[in-house]
Amino acid sequence: SQTIHQWPATLVQPVGSPLSLECTVEGTSNPNLYWYRQAAGRGLQLLFYSVGIGQISSEVPQNLSASRPQDRQFILSSKKLLLSDSGFYLCAWSAPQDYLGYTFGSGTRLTVV
């Protein structure tokens, strides 16, 4: 069976510090991978998605970047965090050919102080 792992679960970082959030998927190959952000009281905002190694699409201009160094690994990064980067970050995967829907990770609560 497929599983998705996301870490860390919580993170408190000072303004201007770097960020690295990691997401890995097991039990499948060539998944579509996604990073979402959920700000307090707001809906899910798609940040990045990837359909293959090294292929990253960005939905909104921002202080963040994403990379996919391996087939089942998706990393969200920032060189210098802003206060506005605080939020709940969710990784998800989907199978591109059989449309089984999304499966989400457990999320990372990021607080920038």
Added chain:
Amino acid sequence: KQEVTQIPAALSVPEGENLVLNCSFTDSAIYNLQWFRQDPGKGLTSLLLIQSSQREQTSGRLNASLDKSSGRSTLYIAASQPGDSATYLCAVRPGGYDGNQFYFGTGTSLTVIP
């Protein structure tokens, strides 16, 4: 671009009541629609997935319906329990060019009162 709306934004019901959550979308050309549950501070848990060729899906006390032509889906919860309290989100996977992306509604926050 697909737009997804969920009404109401919040709902409070007494335990045991049957209830319906609504989801509407602007473009009927979809591949599937998925309902999720989110508990506070947690990730999203998939509840039901309806393919575009299907009209409904059932899981336990949950029943989701899909009417593509009118751009609507409903999630029916029978005999609600306090443990059903959570935020419920629907997500639409469009066909065609945007097929790799899902579009989410802003959710309905459900409170079931014991």
